[in-house]
Amino acid sequence: MSGICIREICAWADEQAPFETQLGFDNSGLLTGDPDWPVKGVHAALDVTARVLQEAEANGANLLLTHHPLLFSARKNLLETDTEGRLLARIIRNRMALMSCHTNLDAAPGGINDALAAQCGLSRVTGEGFVRVGQLPQPMDAEELRAFLEERLHTVIRLMGAGAEKISWLGVSSGAGGEFFPQAQAMGAQAFLSGEIKHHHALEMAAEGLVALEAGHFATEEPGIFAFADRLQAWLRAQGSDVQVTKSQAGAYAPPLIPD
Numbered sequence: 001m002s003g004i005c006i007r008e009i010c011a012w013a014d015e016q017a018p019f020e021t022q023l024g025f026d027n028s029g030l031l032t033g034d035p036d037w038p039v040k041g042v043h044a045a046l047d048v049t050a051r052v053l054q055e056a057e058a059n060g061a062n063l064l065l066t067h068h069p070l071l072f073s074a075r076k077n078l079l080e081t082d083t084e085g086r087l088l089a090r091i092i093r094n095r096m097a098l099m100s101c102h103t104n105l106d107a108a109p110g111g112i113n114d115a116l117a118a119q120c121g122l123s124r125v126t127g128e129g130f131v132r133v134g135q136l137p138q139p140m141d142a143e144e145l146r147a148f149l150e151e152r153l154h155t156v157i158r159l160m161g162a163g164a165e166k167i168s169w170l171g172v173s174s175g176a177g178g179e180f181f182p183q184a185q186a187m188g189a190q191a192f193l194s195g196e197i198k199h200h201h202a203l204e205m206a207a208e209g210l211v212a213l214e215a216g217h218f219a220t221e222e223p224g225i226f227a228f229a230d231r232l233q234a235w236l237r238a239q240g241s242d243v244q245v246t247k248s249q250a251g252a253y254a255p256p257l258i259p260d
């Protein structure tokens, strides 16, 4: 028996990345389970999928820690005829709690965007909210930057636009952060990396001479949720708890996504 209950882990998460800071459309927080349950194990992942639930079950975890929440849109039934309904039913049958830390963790100090900046090898990092800008280890042209970031983020990156000058300052915004390029540019970024960049944003960036790099959600957000999992593990140890925080392997298979 660990002696740690779900409520205490929620309180720890709330200290690190206050749930009240989440955006209005978000659904971060404890979404299933009972705050009074003792924690047997924590399993961290970007998303709730059947693969992730299978991993959690195999690990004996009863708390899922994810970046993306379920129940993002209101539902009025719990039929098992759609993906989310099946996932929720399986979570409940297995007496699992689900805690999601989404936009509150994107913005938090040491959260998803700070972890992304670190993963990209940036120094002298500034920024707040959903944007970070920092200096690259050395100036590089757009193609060199793409190759550098593909190696750092372990993924394939789509490059759009190519400035003539060498790039020293990179702006980043995790996940669907393409819209934040003007903030990055105002902070001195010469290139901007996000998980998703819409075509019309890429066109604007090209017109502004800003190099756009699209790397997907896994590559831009998994470092952050796993860094958060590491911090939770360290905190649990400091509490004298032997609860294990495990990490999903689902991202190793992305892209492309493998059907569950």
Ligand SMILES: [Zn+2]
Residues within 6 Å of the ligand: 068, 174, 175, 176, 217, 221
């Ligand atoms: Zn995301």
